[in-house]
Amino acid sequence: MSGSITYLGYGLAAIGPGIGIGLIFAAYINGVARQPEARGMLQTIAFTGMALTEALAILGLVFAFVFK
Amino acid sequence: MLSVPLMAGVATDGGGFQTPSTNDFWWPLIGGDHNNFAFTRPSLVMLISVVVLGWFFVSVSSRLSVVPSKRQWLAEQVYDFVRNGIGRDVIGAKDFKPFLPLLFTMFTLILFNNVAGVIPFVQYPTTSRIAFPIILTLVVYVTYHVVAIRRKGGVFGYLKSLVPPGLPGWLRPIMFILEVLTYFFVRPLTLALRLFGNMMAGHLMLLVFIVGGEYLLLHSGSIALGGAGVLSFAFSIVMTFFELLIEFLQAFIFTMLTALYLSDAVSEHH
Numbered sequence: 001m002s003g004s005i006t007y008l009g010y011g012l013a014a015i016g017p018g019i020g021i022g023l024i025f026a027a028y029i030n031g032v033a034r035q036p037e038a039r040g041m042l043q044t045i046a047f048t049g050m051a052l053t054e055a056l057a058i059l060g061l062v063f064a065f066v067f068k
Numbered sequence: 069m070l071s072v073p074l075m076a077g078v079a080t081d082g083g084g085f086q087t088p089s090t091n092d093f094w095w096p097l098i099g100g101d102h103n104n105f106a107f108t109r110p111s112l113v114m115l116i117s118v119v120v121l122g123w124f125f126v127s128v129s130s131r132l133s134v135v136p137s138k139r140q141w142l143a144e145q146v147y148d149f150v151r152n153g154i155g156r157d158v159i160g161a162k163d164f165k166p167f168l169p170l171l172f173t174m175f176t177l178i179l180f181n182n183v184a185g186v187i188p189f190v191q192y193p194t195t196s197r198i199a200f201p202i203i204l205t206l207v208v209y210v211t212y213h214v215v216a217i218r219r220k221g222g223v224f225g226y227l228k229s230l231v232p233p234g235l236p237g238w239l240r241p242i243m244f245i246l247e248v249l250t251y252f253f254v255r256p257l258t259l260a261l262r263l264f265g266n267m268m269a270g271h272l273m274l275l276v277f278i279v280g281g282e283y284l285l286l287h288s289g290s291i292a293l294g295g296a297g298v299l300s301f302a303f304s305i306v307m308t309f310f311e312l313l314i315e316f317l318q319a320f321i322f323t324m325l326t327a328l329y330l331s332d333a334v335s336e337h338h
Contacts, residue, residue: 043157044331047328054258055257062261
């Protein structure tokens with residue numbers, strides 16, 4: 001087995017954003033289930049949150065390449 | 069570079085298995101030295117996509133009828149999705165109209181170039197080369213800054229509007245730095261890299277399953293590993309449909325975030 005340990009590091013770094021995005025969309029689905037007419041507004045908020053949370057994972061990907 | 073443990077294990081006893089890597093994305097057609105200009109396969113796909121999309125929408129919109137044909141119906145569905153589902157819902161009914169051409173072009177272009185990854189014989193998602201997402205993001209980046217500077221009364225008005233009102237004084241500089249980082253670095257970086265990363269990783273995964281399956285089936289010389297190769301092929305078909313979903317989703321998210329950044333730029337308050 002050979003390879004670079006940065007990819008392992010990236011895998012670890014992706015855990016947090018993974019959980020975070022799961023929580024965001026769980027809350028979004030809950031919200032839409034309770035009040036379907038609020039879908040449009042909630043969608044915007046959910047995707048803003050997703051973009052911010054996913055930024056962490058993407059920064060991890062960048063650093064995995066930078067520190068290779 | 070990217071070594072998959074399973075494949076590496078196979079390679080040691082079979083010999084000669086080349087693990088798919090990011091180098092497989094380099095497909096020069098004209099030219100071809102790494103240091104020089106080259107006309108590559110994604111460039112060709114991009115050109116084809118522009119021609120096909122242009123031809124399709126121009127020919128549809130020049131022959132509009134009250135009772136729509138199938139093609140007109142398709143074009144209307146896509147346009148309706150971008151106009152009402154993304155533009156109006158995110159930017160708001162007051163301001164969304166000037167940005168519709170941008171949003172619609174972004175969505176259709178990215179969708180076509182992503183789906184090119186699973187169209188037979190094309191099979192190259194253009195957006196898996198970093199240059200294409202960077203250029204698309206650059207257009208969005210310049211647009212939302214210019215719009216915001218115009219709407220908020222010059223560069224100083226824009227910078228001032230970055231800090232949300234009603235914060236205690238000691239928190240404002242910290243918040244300002246954070247917001248500047250978000251608006252000027254994190255947003256364009258993540259917008260480009262999200263699209264690029266998803267497309268490249270997805271295509272690489274398909275490559276691993278198909279190339280690995282081919283190797284296991286034809287070159288491994290054992291029945292058990294051949295069975296694993298068949299399984300790998302079957303799974304690659306499942307993953308192709310999964311890729312189709314991801315490709316659509318990424319086009320949607322890119323357009324959605326573009327609209328979101330534009331809505332931040334046109335909104336009166338933060």
